Amino acid sequence: MSTRSATIIVDATLAEAYNAAPKTRKKQALSAMRQVLRPTKERKAKVPRLSKKETELFLRINRTLPENKQRLYEELTEKRIEETLTKKEHAELLRLIEELEQIWVERLQAIIDLARVRKISPREMMRQLGVDPEKYG
Numbered sequence: 001m002s003t004r005s006a007t008i009i010v011d012a013t014l015a016e017a018y019n020a021a022p023k024t025r026k027k028q029a030l031s032a033m034r035q036v037l038r039p040t041k042e043r044k045a046k047v048p049r050l051s052k053k054e055t056e057l058f059l060r061i062n063r064t065l066p067e068n069k070q071r072l073y074e075e076l077t078e079k080r081i082e083e084t085l086t087k088k089e090h091a092e093l094l095r096l097i098e099e100l101e102q103i104w105v106e107r108l109q110a111i112i113d114l115a116r117v118r119k120i121s122p123r124e125m126m127r128q129l130g131v132d133p134e135k136y137g
Helices: 012-020 023-037 052-061 067-082 087-118 122-129
Strands: none
Touching (some): 012 052, 023 052, 052 087, 067 087, 087 122
16 A cells, blocks of 8 residues: 655645644644545646635634643543532633633634635535534524
């Protein structure tokens, strides 16, 4: 079995955003990019490449809370479940939830934008990316 490799040149600011992402999100981004770059029978002769716009959208789709905020969110969520949150912690948890919701809104908008670029429906784009539409109401 032969392996193929591809090099993608990414804008420095986009690369920084990717490098700041947690390992799980990096793996998801790489998986999504590999899926997009996998040549189909019709375009085997062409070298598949992501446009700058697609790369930017994939980075927005895979954006998450920074690791320290994600850990804090998980700790505060656990305390909420255990009903041991202080008022200050509760306020911090609500702030983190708002930040996560904003990330989700931006992610969904990026999925919609990528679907437009690819000329497919947002639902089909979500299916291709393995995103559960039910999570987004």
